[in-house]
Amino acid sequence: MSVFDQQSTRKPPISQIGAILWLRTNLFSTWVNGILTFGSLYLLYLIFPPLLDWMFFNASFSFGTVNLFGFDIKFSEAMATNQNCGREGACWPYIYEKLYMYTYGFYPRTETWRPNIVFGLTALLFVIVPLVKHYKHKNRVTLSLIILYPLVSYILISGGFGILPVVETHLWGGLLLTLIIASVGIIVSFPIGVVLALGRQSDLKVIKLFSTLFIEFVRAVPLITILFMASFVLPLFLEPGNNSIDKLLRALIGISLFQAAYFAEVIRGGLQAIPRGQYEAADAIGLSYFQKNALIVLPQALKISIPNIVGSSISLFKDTTLVLIIGLMDMLAMVGLTTADPYWLGRETEGYVFVTIVMWVMLYSMSRYSRKLELRFNTENTN
Amino acid sequence: MKKIILDSLGKSHHRGFNFRNLLYNNEARAFFFQVATLLIIIGLFYSAIGNLFENIEARGIQTGFSFLNNRAGFDILPFLGNYVVDYTPESPNLSVFYVGLINTLVVAFVGIILSTIIGLLIGIARLSDNYLIAKLSGGYIELFRNIPVLLQILFWYNLFINAFPHPKQSFSFLDVAFLNQRGLYMPRPILEDGFLFVTLAFIFGIIAAYFVKRHYKKKHELTGSHTSTWPYTLGLVIGLPILIFLLLGKPIQFDISVLGKFNLKGGMVIVPEFLALTFALSVYTATYIAEAIRSGIEAVDKGQKEAASSIGLTKTQSLKLIILPQALRVAIPPTINQYLNLTKNSSLATVIGYPELMSSFGGTVLNQVGQAVEILGMAMLVYLVISLFISLLLNYVNKKMAIQGR
Numbered sequence: 002m003s004v005f006d007q008q009s010t011r012k013p014p015i016s017q018i019g020a021i022l023w024l025r026t027n028l029f030s031t032w033v034n035g036i037l038t039f040g041s042l043y044l045l046y047l048i049f050p051p052l053l054d055w056m057f058f059n060a061s062f063s064f065g066t067v068n069l070f071g072f073d074i075k076f077s078e079a080m081a082t083n084q085n086c087g088r089e090g091a092c093w094p095y096i097y098e099k100l101y102m103y104t105y106g107f108y109p110r111t112e113t114w115r116p117n118i119v120f121g122l123t124a125l126l127f128v129i130v131p132l133v134k135h136y137k138h139k140n141r142v143t144l145s146l147i148i149l150y151p152l153v154s155y156i157l158i159s160g161g162f163g164i165l166p167v168v169e170t171h172l173w174g175g176l177l178l179t180l181i182i183a184s185v186g187i188i189v190s191f192p193i194g195v196v197l198a199l200g201r202q203s204d205l206k207v208i209k210l211f212s213t214l215f216i217e218f219v220r221a222v223p224l225i226t227i228l229f230m231a232s233f234v235l236p237l238f239l240e241p242g243n244n245s246i247d248k249l250l251r252a253l254i255g256i257s258l259f260q261a262a263y264f265a266e267v268i269r270g271g272l273q274a275i276p277r278g279q280y281e282a283a284d285a286i287g288l289s290y291f292q293k294n295a296l297i298v299l300p301q302a303l304k305i306s307i308p309n310i311v312g313s314s315i316s317l318f319k320d321t322t323l324v325l326i327i328g329l330m331d332m333l334a335m336v337g338l339t340t341a342d343p344y345w346l347g348r349e350t351e352g353y354v355f356v357t358i359v360m361w362v363m364l365y366s367m368s369r370y371s372r373k374l375e376l377r378f379n380t381e382n383t384n
Numbered sequence: 385m386k387k388i389i390l391d392s393l394g395k396s397h398h399r400g401f402n403f404r405n406l407l408y409n410n411e412a413r414a415f416f417f418q419v420a421t422l423l424i425i426i427g428l429f430y431s432a433i434g435n436l437f438e439n440i441e442a443r444g445i446q447t448g449f450s451f452l453n454n455r456a457g458f459d460i461l462p463f464l465g466n467y468v469v470d471y472t473p474e475s476p477n478l479s480v481f482y483v484g485l486i487n488t489l490v491v492a493f494v495g496i497i498l499s500t501i502i503g504l505l506i507g508i509a510r511l512s513d514n515y516l517i518a519k520l521s522g523g524y525i526e527l528f529r530n531i532p533v534l535l536q537i538l539f540w541y542n543l544f545i546n547a548f549p550h551p552k553q554s555f556s557f558l559d560v561a562f563l564n565q566r567g568l569y570m571p572r573p574i575l576e577d578g579f580l581f582v583t584l585a586f587i588f589g590i591i592a593a594y595f596v597k598r599h600y601k602k603k604h605e606l607t608g609s610h611t612s613t614w615p616y617t618l619g620l621v622i623g624l625p626i627l628i629f630l631l632l633g634k635p636i637q638f639d640i641s642v643l644g645k646f647n648l649k650g651g652m653v654i655v656p657e658f659l660a661l662t663f664a665l666s667v668y669t670a671t672y673i674a675e676a677i678r679s680g681i682e683a684v685d686k687g688q689k690e691a692a693s694s695i696g697l698t699k700t701q702s703l704k705l706i707i708l709p710q711a712l713r714v715a716i717p718p719t720i721n722q723y724l725n726l727t728k729n730s731s732l733a734t735v736i737g738y739p740e741l742m743s744s745f746g747g748t749v750l751n752q753v754g755q756a757v758e759i760l761g762m763a764m765l766v767y768l769v770i771s772l773f774i775s776l777l778l779n780y781v782n783k784k785m786a787i788q789g790r
């Protein structure tokens with residue numbers, strides 16, 4: 002009798018395991034997919050090597066000696082000039098030289114600590130608010146921060162009130178101005194948006210008519226037309242002789258009204274999602290209109306619309322770049338301004354790439370944040 | 385019920401009129417609140433308009449629309465609007481308005497077509513089985529939707545005029561079309577007399593193809609026998625015009641650009657401003673359209689796809705016949721909204737000087753004439769009409785797309 006001879010198990014075919022399997026199922030499952038894979042590899046080959054060459058390998062990093070947090074880091078003997086930078090690669094010393102302009106515009110160099118504190122406060126706020134989430138008085142803390150933060154920031158940046166020297170608004174610029182316009186736009190337009198949304202849902206015909214008209218009109222026209230209106234026509238509407246209204250203020254009014262219409266539509270979406278019974282229950286227990294909205298309807302509606310509110314704020318942040326058209330010196334406008342400097346002529350590409358990177362990083366993290374919020378609120382609704 | 389109302393209004397016999405009752409009456413409150421709002425709004429308008437007239441008089445700005453007949457006196461970048469309106473600096477300001485309007489519509493039209501194509505491709509590619517394709521399209525969306533469109537317009541325009549070659553070293557496509565920093569040079573067709581018939585044949589072909597398709601579709605529904613109609617379509621839409629074109633002895637000539645001493649001469653040129661603007665707008669808007677398409681496809685129930693493959697449809701067939709028709713129902717409304725956004729964003733052309741409505745009429749004319757109220761009013765009216773048109777379209781599509789029970 003032959004003894005049962007156990008054979009060792011055979012290994013799976015090489016095409017069914019590991020990296021090869023992954024390649025086969027994900028990149029070469031059909032011959033069409035194979036062609037597409039090679040096509041996209043070729044596309045990557047076309048784009049990336051020249052881009053990397055321009056950004057790094059052919060680029061100039063001769064910053065001279067840079068003082069970073071008190072340490073002297075020596076990149077090269079002297080800072081590169083426009084001439085010895087070459088045209089095949091990026092000239093990053095130009096960005097380094099103009100970094101101040103890109104960040105603060107014409108803000109006086111002696112007063113830089115003021116916007117810096119505001120930047121720091123902003124960062125701190127993003128750290129503190131999530132931390133106090135479990136604190137007993139978190140609502141009070143958050144509310145007081147929301148009121149205090151803009152006030153402190155305004156006093157710091159603009160000065161006056163006999164405390165700090167005044168820095169006029171035409172000196173504000175760069176990233177500082179971009180952030181100011183975006184945050185003021187959001188903060189001011191939000192309450193207007195809530196009122197407009199409630200107005201559009203109202204039973205009062207006149208209120209409903211005007212709210213709807215305003216919202217639909219503003220949403221139908223481009224932001225440029227509104228900015229032009231704010232900068233050319235608004236002064237004409239004001240008291241004669243008293244129309245030297247600040248250029249930045251005019252832009253802020255235009256942007257806030259514009260954004261309010263968009264917020265209103267987002268919040269209206271939230272209002273419509275609240276079940277009828279909530280309104281009726283509030284009426285049944287005898288709450289007034291304001292009590293009903295402040296205590297029952299809005300808290301729920303706003304919570305539902307938070308992801309869309311963030312989404313709309315992201316759009317506003319992108320739209321702040323438009324203020325360069327009416328002559329404000331935001332970060333994007335700095336590209337044109339700094340390359341008009343005869344010493345750095347023709348370095349627009351570096352400028353645009355730099356602004357693109359900064360803007361992209363900010364906008365991308367905001368959009369990730371909004372997606373996270375969306376997921377969080379989604380799961381809460383399904384529970 | 386009536387008694388309650390009378391009670392609350394204080395008209396009941398044993399109470400008499402009572403201000404307190406009136407104050408706590410909902411209808412009375414609503415009425416007073418609305419009247420107050422109306423009065424405030426009218427008051428604001430009244431004082432604003434009053435100030436406006438005073439200011440205008442003080443600054444010596446004219447009013448009314450007579451400026452539209454005045455000589456414009458400036459050159460406009462030569463593009464389609466110029467040729468259609470036959471614009472010269474001697475033309476009136478009204479012509480500038482028409483030139484701008486036409487150029488806006490051209491950008492919107494080309495941009496909408498381009499962004500739809502890119503968006504559809506990227507949206508489908510995002511859900512591809514192919515890992516690389518899916519990641520690349522995801523990367524495309526994340527990259528371009530998170531950069532302000534104004535920055536993109538400026539970037540491409542700057543790249544165009546700085547990185548593209550001088551006319552002498554143009555990129556040449558078969559010596560017929562040329563691409564350099566002054567734009568895209570293409571042969572200009574010169575139509576001769578007979579060409580009208582070719583156009584008519586083309587239109588006839590489209591109509592005939594439609595009827596052929598309808599006929600076979602009816603046959604398919606009645607008998608179940610399937611006939612592929614694309615040879616007929618091809619023959620009627622393309623073959624017929626070509627046949628007539630050849631029969632008439634090629635009634636068309638081309639004016640091809642030739643390299644002169646400093647620049648290309650002849651042909652027709654598509655200016656870099658237009659190319660950069662259309663490219664940037666399409667690339668940006670396409671990210672939103674792609675997302676709309678993707679969410680539309682994801683909204684289609686998984687069972688639909690499984691059912692399609694279980695009855696033996698190929699992947700392409702199931703995409704074309706089962707998935708896309710249902711996905712588009714979800715995807716089309718946001719896509720149409722994006723068309724409106726693209727049209728509105730075309731006004732950003734003012735930063736690169738492409739002569740559309742807001743840059744030629746709302747920009748140059750406004751600076752020369754100074755009648756901001758009238759000029760901006762006209763420009764806004766145009767955008768209002770466009771957006772009204774698009775929302776009518778949206779309503780129509782929504783009605784058409786609504787699920788119809790049999």
